[in-house]
Amino acid sequence: xxxxxxxxxQVDAKVKVKKLLITTQQxxxxxxxEITKKFTAKGLFEIINGGAVxxxxxxxxxxxxxxxxxxxxxxxEVFVEDFGNSEKSxxxxxxxxxxxxxxxQLTGVSDVNAFSSKAIGALIVVxxxxxxxxxxxxxxxxxxxxxxxxxxxxxxxYKLQLK
Amino acid sequence: MEKVSRRRFMQSSAILTFLASVQPQHLFASTKKTGGWDVxxxxxxxxxxxxxxxxxxxxxxxxxxxxxxxxxxxxxxNTAEVDRTLDSMAVSLAQKSSPTESWATVFQKPNGKQWGxxxxxxxxxxxxxxxxxxxxxxxxCRELNALGVPFKNMIIYDGRSNAWPTYSPFLxxxxxxxxxxxxxxxxxxxxxxxxxxxENSKKFNCTKGMVDGTVDILINIANNKGCDEAFGQTxxxxxxHAGTFEPMPLHFGGGIDYLMAFNRSKEIMGTTTPRQQLxxxxxxxxxxxxxxxxxxxxxxxxxxxxxxxxxxxxxxxKIREPMLGVSHANVDKFLTGFGYSSNDIHELVMATL
Numbered sequence: 001x002x003x004x005x006x007x008x009x010q011v012d013a014k015v016k017v018k019k020l021l022i023t024t025q026q027x028x029x030x031x032x033x034e035i036t037k038k039f040t041a042k043g044l045f046e047i048i049n050g051g052a053v054x055x056x057x058x059x060x061x062x063x064x065x066x067x068x069x070x071x072x073x074x075x076x077e078v079f080v081e082d083f084g085n086s087e088k089s090x091x092x093x094x095x096x097x098x099x100x101x102x103x104x105q106l107t108g109v110s111d112v113n114a115f116s117s118k119a120i121g122a123l124i125v126v127x128x129x130x131x132x133x134x135x136x137x138x139x140x141x142x143x144x145x146x147x148x149x150x151x152x153x154x155x156x157x158y159k160l161q162l163k
Numbered sequence: 164m165e166k167v168s169r170r171r172f173m174q175s176s177a178i179l180t181f182l183a184s185v186q187p188q189h190l191f192a193s194t195k196k197t198g199g200w201d202v203x204x205x206x207x208x209x210x211x212x213x214x215x216x217x218x219x220x221x222x223x224x225x226x227x228x229x230x231x232x233x234x235x236x237x238x239x240x241n242t243a244e245v246d247r248t249l250d251s252m253a254v255s256l257a258q259k260s261s262p263t264e265s266w267a268t269v270f271q272k273p274n275g276k277q278w279g280x281x282x283x284x285x286x287x288x289x290x291x292x293x294x295x296x297x298x299x300x301x302x303x304c305r306e307l308n309a310l311g312v313p314f315k316n317m318i319i320y321d322g323r324s325n326a327w328p329t330y331s332p333f334l335x336x337x338x339x340x341x342x343x344x345x346x347x348x349x350x351x352x353x354x355x356x357x358x359x360x361x362e363n364s365k366k367f368n369c370t371k372g373m374v375d376g377t378v379d380i381l382i383n384i385a386n387n388k389g390c391d392e393a394f395g396q397t398x399x400x401x402x403x404h405a406g407t408f409e410p411m412p413l414h415f416g417g418g419i420d421y422l423m424a425f426n427r428s429k430e431i432m433g434t435t436t437p438r439q440q441l442x443x444x445x446x447x448x449x450x451x452x453x454x455x456x457x458x459x460x461x462x463x464x465x466x467x468x469x470x471x472x473x474x475x476x477x478x479x480x481k482i483r484e485p486m487l488g489v490s491h492a493n494v495d496k497f498l499t500g501f502g503y504s505s506n507d508i509h510e511l512v513m514a515t516l
């Protein structure tokens with residue numbers, strides 16, 4: 001509860017989602033440019049073709065979709081979505097969490113309300129940073145803690161961009 | 164075990180006797196239409212529309228994949244076990260004495276054409292990362308080829324999410340030599356507008372090969388995924404054709420009515436000879452939600468039937484609900500949209516290896 005409360009007290013960033021588009025190489029992660037897409041609320045249907053309704057109901061304004069891989073077959077898929085304010089992005093997080101009954105709080109990153117859930121062959125991390133809602137799917141690792149480290153490094157990058 | 168009541172047996176026997184005595188075109192002469200679909204029409208005169216088989220075989224998967232990259236999710240699939248499972252399912256579906264005879268019963272050749280002339284389209288779901296496994300697609304291709312259809316006449320496509328990035332790495336490396344993987348639906352002629360048995364004033368984009376008749380046989384291979392409540396909370400074989408037809412009207416007012424309309428269409432179901440002859444749900448792994456995301460559960464199952472509403476209904480009720488703990492709204496509409504009700508449907512026939 002405490003992280004959520006602290007988060008709610010923050011002033012929402014007035015930056016566009018494109019500021020969180022990763023255009024420079026992060027560590028060994030190579031952008032798969034054919035995946036990269038910016039989208040509006042309506043455009044989300046074109047990307048996920050089902051399952052988009054909840055995002056729209058919660059107030060999605062716009063977002064970006066990117067995927068990165070490295071030479072070892074590891075991948076990280078990223079959705080960063082602007083919900084207009086932190087209340088809405090937190091509501092989206094809460095709604096999403098209902099789909100992950102085994103989710104646990106992600107620790108090791110400050111100022112970010114996030115949970116992680118182990119899926120088959122992947123770790124799913126969902127968090128909020130101010131008015132932004134972020135979903136990360138990390139795969140190709142055998143060690144969950146390694147996947148959490150990758151997620152934290154991406155969340156730290158986004159935090160830095162919003163400062 | 165499937166239970167067959169005496170009454171149902173007598174009904175089936177009477178139907179089979181009747182079917183054996185008539186020409187295929189007579190089967191479609193019914194008195195009632197539901198949005199373009201002739202109620203009571205049998206997709207396959209030798210297989211009850213409501214007969215759906217579920218193959219269960221944990222040996223199909225050696226271990227869970229390290230990631231959902233196409234190579235990784237296929238590397239852990241034992242294709243010999245997939246072959247064995249699908250053969251067993253075909254025997255159970257067609258109720259014949261051998262796999263060869265069973266596959267020959269499942270697939271139907273239009274009158275006046277030779278097997279070697281037929282063109283086959285295979286619709287897969289390339290939305291996100293859980294996709295129809297190569298072993299299943301390859302087995303279907305090889306069985307069609309055994310009947311005489313050249314591999315070069317078989318086209319794997321997804322007009323919505325593009326099958327090329329997912330399946331082109333397997334050309335000649337898992338997929339039989341000659342099989343075509345289409346960029347979108349380009350190899351099937353792209354899209355053309357067509358009227359649907361729904362809103363008469365509107366036309367919708369549909370894959371051209373289904374409209375001009377160049378596709379003789381349509382195979383539907385979906386995955387076990389969820390979806391929005393508006394579409395029955397499933398992304399199975401019915402929803403899979405959002406990609407044969409344009410998907411966007413689903414999300415902007417069409418909902419399940421549009422979904423059912425394009426699935427009832429002659430472009431999907433065919434006319435004199437049924438076009439969509441086989442519907443498969445690759446349920447090796449399953450997703451509670453979706454269609455975007457990655458699977459949460461290993462399921463070791465494949466579901467197969469000739470009639471997509473029955474395949475989807477039973478997959479939802481007999482696999483997704485008990486095994487994934489999800490509920491489904493609107494799946495009764497899968498059946499009522501084709502003139503059936505849940506009272507008409509049998510138990511899922513289990514083929515456990």
